Amino acid sequence: MSGQTYIEGWPGVEPVLFLLSLSTLSLSPPAMFWISMKNEPKQVLNRTLWFAIFVFGLLGTSRGLDEGNISGTVAQPSFISKFKLHDPSLSKDAQANLLSNITSMVQIGSVAGALIAMLIVDRIGRLWALREMLVIWIVGVIVQITSNNVGQLYAGRFVAGMGIGQSVVIGPTYLAEIAPPHVRGLATCVFSGSVYLGVMLSYFANYGTTLHISNTSRNQWVIPTTLQIIFSGIMLIGSIFVHESPRWLMKIGKEEEAVETLCKIRKLPADDLYVQGEILMVREQIEREKQAMTGASYWSLFKELLATPANRYRLFLGLMIQILGQWSGANAITIYAPSFFQMIGVSGQQQKMFATAILGVVKFAASIICAVFLIDTIGRRRSLYSGITLQFISILYVAIYLAVVPNNDPSRIKSAAERHAGVGAIAFIYLSGVGWALGWNSIQYLINAEIYTVRHRSLASGLIMTVHFANQYGNSKALPSMRLGMTDTGAMFFFSGIILVGLVWSWFFLPEVSGRSLESIDEMFSLPWYLIGRRGHQMVPETSAAVQIAADEDEKKGGVVHVENC
Structure with a gap:
């Protein structure tokens, strides 16, 4: 294979760039998120x-940098040699087990990290929780890059996971609490989009070291791993200049500080109607919860989550989104991307790394498009339906391709039709990344941060993210064995079946909460369970407290005010 060709029958990168251009068609500035801004002052x-x-x-880069990095690292010749991934004395099953242990160790640590975040994020606040997790993450990365044996590598990845696992609780919780309702989707999608910024940068870092660093040098995998220290340092410095969540401050009784902080974040005075309305909504919800349940322990909060139909429905949504999203195959492709490209006919170390890097670009671009153009404009559900449908078609095509065109014999010469079908399979791997970014990837963080009350948000987010990482661990641990036992074809048909189930489930159960205040979402969950998903957004119209205050004042003056439902 020549240096100009990295895919059989596909010279150059023009088709890849064409795919990227398709993802931005028909999108113009008027489709931006700010067309949904209603009743919010421009400040x-x-x-x-x-x-x-x-x-x-x-x-979000904490997850992405690790997933993207380990994807390329375990395919680097220097890493394979150092940690004996292809040791001929080991059976195929033993080699698969060693590989899955290395890749999944962060997920085991992340389960512990999510539980830690659940316990501390309400005790020390969102800001100090951020700093604490960054320090743990840095320590884990340092242990990894100094590893000389598998045991130390396991330990480093576990410790790093304890930091990374906290990010999915701390980040979305804070973002949902400080963002105005009509940009809350954008704010939370910055987190999910950052996952693929990290993935993309790690993919390219591994591609660069594959090109320029010897296969015998440990720097081939150490240098890409150090990206994680750089990003954690940027966030540590940045944390000095951001404010604590006003909702958390009000929850712990620091109302004066909460109002002052909210005014700084909103750039509005304390007597502004918008600020007054936001404070009123938060205060009323917190007071209502305090009156109903005071002095609650974590155990009693957990029992509260199971005690009422509304809270059980919230938990049901969170759990199913994690299970269906994690087993759709998207994370398996992210973590084992070079292996997937080899599966469908991409050969050569540099070629696999380059194809993998382009996958990172596609996912990152799709996540940005979703955050800016879709999630707060067309709503959560429509974005999810579009993403799941695209992901299903893409994975199903790859499954059919693998069933029809055998790729396990490198000496076999493919026909022209088979080569063209192979190009299609590569394109659909990229499109599956677009579907995942538009669908499950955004929703799994956004809905989890939006649907819980202030009282239960940290506990529920921690529990759901524990399930998230447990499923991710199971997925990354199982895939090497699935490919051996079910074959590549069977694994892809399995993923496509899960995606189809997810599409049907989300159509019936998932409510639309775009543009709503966190407090008004609570009212929607008081409906009967069979109405929440399909009709909840219609039966519980949203009217912001700021507009209501303005209406009350105008009514006292004998005037008329137009109140617009969001």
Whole structure:
């Protein structure tokens, strides 16, 4: 294979660039998120808010940098040699087990990390929880890059996971609490989009070291891993200049500080109707919860989550989104991307790494498009339906391709039709990444941060994210064995079946909460369970407290005010 060709029958990168251009067709500035801004003064979209979204949104890179890095690292010749991944004395099953242990060790640590975040994020606040997790993450990375044996590598990845696992609780919780309702989807999608910024950068870092560093040098895998220290340092410095969540401050009784902080984030005075309305909504919900249940322990909070139909429905949504999303195959492709490209006919180390890097670009671009153009404009459900449908078609095509065109014999010469079908399979791997970014990847963080009350948000987010990482661990641990036992074809048909089930489930059960205040979402869950998903957004119209205050004042003056439902 020549240096100009990295895919059989596919010279150059023009088709890849064509795919990227397709993802941006028909999108114009009027489709931006701000067309949904209603009843919000223009001051709320300010540099203080955007910087806070940047710092906490960048937390998503913790997951992405690790997933993208380990994907390329386990395919680097220097890493394979150092940790004996292809040791001929080991059976195929033993080699698969060693590989899955290395890749999945962060997920085991992340389960512990999510539980830690659940316990501390309400005790020390969102800001100090951020700093604590970054320090743990840095320590884990240092242990990894100094590893000389598998045991130390396991330990480093486990410790790093304890930090990374906290990010999915701390980041979305903070972002949902400080963002105005109509940009809350964008803010949380900055977090999910940052996952693929990390993936993309790690993919390219591994591609670069494959090209320029010897296969015998440990720097081939150490240098890409150090990206994680750079990003954690950026967030640590950035945390000095952001404010604590006003909702958390009010929850712990620091109401004066909460109002002062909210005014700084919104760039509005304390007597502004918008600020008054937001404070009123938060205060009323917190007071209502305090009156109903005071002095609650974690155990009693957990029992509360199971005690009422509304809370059980919330838990049901969170659990099913994690199970269906994690077993759709998207994370398996992210973590084992070079192996997937080899599966469908991409050969050569540099070629696999380059194809993998392009996958990172596609996922990152799709996540940005979703955050800016879709999630707060067309709504959560429509974005999810579009993403799941695209992902299903893509994975099903790859499964059919693998069933029809055998790829396990490298000496076999493929026909022209088979080569063209192979190009299609590679394109659909990229499109499956677009579907995942538009669908499950955004929703799994956004809905989890939106649907719980202030009282239960940290506990519920921690529990759901524990399930998230447990499923991710099971997925990354199982895939090497699935490919041996079910074959590549069977594994892809399995993933496509799960995706189809997810599409049907989300159509019936998932409510639309786009543009709603966190407090009004609570009212929607008081409906009967069979109405929440399909008709909840219609039966519980949203009217912001700021508009209601304005209406009350105008009514006292004998005037008329137009109140617009969101």
